[in-house]
Amino acid sequence: xxxxxxxxxxxxxxxxxxxxxxxxxxxxxxxxxxxxxxxxxxxxxxxxxxxxxxxxxxxxxxxxxxxxxxxxxxxxxxxxxxxxxxxxxxxxxxxxxxxxxxxxxxxxxxxxxxxxxxxxxxxxxxxxxxxxxxxxxxxxxxxxxxxxxxxxxxxxxxxxxxxxxxxxxxxxxxxxxxxxxxxxxxxxxxxxxxxxxxxx
Amino acid sequence: xxxxxxxxxxxxxxxxxxxxxxxxxxxxxxxxxxxxxxxxxxxxxxxxxxxxxxxxxxxxxxxxxxxxxxxxxxxxxxxxxxxxxxxxxxxxxxxxxxxxxxxxxxxxxxxxxxxxxxxxxxxxxxxxxxxxxxxxxxxxxxxxxxxxxxxxxxxxxxxxxxxxxxxxxxxxxxxxxxxxxxxxxxxxxxxxxxxxxxxx
Numbered sequence: 001x002x003x004x005x006x007x008x009x010x011x012x013x014x015x016x017x018x019x020x021x022x023x024x025x026x027x028x029x030x031x032x033x034x035x036x037x038x039x040x041x042x043x044x045x046x047x048x049x050x051x052x053x054x055x056x057x058x059x060x061x062x063x064x065x066x067x068x069x070x071x072x073x074x075x076x077x078x079x080x081x082x083x084x085x086x087x088x089x090x091x092x093x094x095x096x097x098x099x100x101x102x103x104x105x106x107x108x109x110x111x112x113x114x115x116x117x118x119x120x121x122x123x124x125x126x127x128x129x130x131x132x133x134x135x136x137x138x139x140x141x142x143x144x145x146x147x148x149x150x151x152x153x154x155x156x157x158x159x160x161x162x163x164x165x166x167x168x169x170x171x172x173x174x175x176x177x178x179x180x181x182x183x184x185x186x187x188x189x190x191x192x193x194x195x196x197x198x199x200x
Numbered sequence: 201x202x203x204x205x206x207x208x209x210x211x212x213x214x215x216x217x218x219x220x221x222x223x224x225x226x227x228x229x230x231x232x233x234x235x236x237x238x239x240x241x242x243x244x245x246x247x248x249x250x251x252x253x254x255x256x257x258x259x260x261x262x263x264x265x266x267x268x269x270x271x272x273x274x275x276x277x278x279x280x281x282x283x284x285x286x287x288x289x290x291x292x293x294x295x296x297x298x299x300x301x302x303x304x305x306x307x308x309x310x311x312x313x314x315x316x317x318x319x320x321x322x323x324x325x326x327x328x329x330x331x332x333x334x335x336x337x338x339x340x341x342x343x344x345x346x347x348x349x350x351x352x353x354x355x356x357x358x359x360x361x362x363x364x365x366x367x368x369x370x371x372x373x374x375x376x377x378x379x380x381x382x383x384x385x386x387x388x389x390x391x392x393x394x395x396x397x398x399x400x
Contacts, residue, residue, distance in 0.1 A: 001291045003264045005252040009245045015238065017230060018223075029287060030217060032249055032262070038215070040247050045209045047243025049228075050236055052205040062232070064203045087229060091201045 006032060058129065060105045060122060062087055070103060077101040078134040083126065083155065084141045085109050085148065093141055101139075104129055109147040110154055123155065127162045137166040144172045144190075206232065258329065260305045260322060262287055270303060277301045278334040283326065283355065284341050285309050285348065293341055301339075304329055309347040310354055323355065327362045337366040344372045344390070 014024035056068035080101030173191035214224035256268035280301030
């Protein structure tokens with residue numbers, strides 16, 4: 001019973017992952033009750049998104065100017081490169097405040113089931129980036145999952161062959177503040193096998 | 201670490217009900233990976249929504265032309281008017297295939313806590329609509345909730361005073377196909393008190 005314009009909007013919204021038909025209809029109705037200026041701003045923001053945001057030619061992170069602010073920042077170290085799978089992972093590393101080097105964003109992981117191979121994650125471009133003569137260490141900040149492990153192994157081999165001096169990966173274990181009774185067994189096994197001396 | 205255009209989009213999406221900050225960011229990133237023509241279509245659809253869709257002057261339902269197709273349909277009965285709170289409720293009644301009269305959409309319910317009074321649900325307009333000389337019965341298809349009950353009582357009083365001959369409400373009870381062990385106690389109480397003779 002929805003008018004065509006609303007139906008069309010619900011159909012378009014329903015193409016987004018995680019947005020079912022009911023949710024799409026609810027969102028469309030909610031948008032109809034929203035202020036005009038909000039709708040114009042949101043509509044323009046979506047329509048112009050890909051004209052404004054592109055991938056940085058150095059790190060493949062998302063940016064409006066190339067190279068991106070992080071790659072252009074003279075205060076960051078050039079000798080450590082942190083490899084992440086996705087843009088939010090880069091934000092999480094940055095938010096830790098524990099890293100002041102450069103980044104490389106794969107925009108995916110190796111996954112035979114999803115047809116995602118070395119070309120999809122731009123492995124050649126990463127190897128080239130890491131071989132710029134300044135990078136001494138590459139940190140693999142990949143998710144602790146089968147795909148993350150497989151991608152890490154593949155990239156480590158490629159990077160080692162390209163002469164990268166030091167290859168590291170972020171530690172797995174129990175997360176800060178975790179209720180140990182609810183920690184999954186794989187994380188707990190990692191935390192045990194990677195145990196270290198108590199600081200004096 | 202997101203570029204401003206993406207941040208702005210996530211901020212706008214985050215203003216929608218039920219869309220948290222994380223979901224908004226995920227949706228913005230997903231949109232960035234979507235095809236250009238999809239983004240232009242979605243953007244235009246949102247920006248132009250309120251120019252295209254308005255409320256029908258007779259039933260207050262949503263429409264692109266006034267009066268709406270349902271109000272203009274000569275095959276529908278003029279003597280029964282079904283009052284619903286929200287547009288999806290109207291779709292649900294229509295989908296049942298058991299109603300071929302006219303509708304009136306309140307776009308809300310009486311709710312003192314939300315500052316929603318008779319003016320917000322356009323009670324005057326409903327009374328005027330029901331007193332057109334053709335309507336014989338008004339069906340209150342309101343949700344079985346405290347707000348639905350309160351709105352039903354208020355409207356029944358107003359409609360009765362305006363001379364509406366027959367006032368009815370949809371039945372509450374156990375829904376079709378329900379596992380009786382999981383039916384809430386209010387529905388079960390209604391189903392018991394409204395029990396009727398087994399059809400012969």
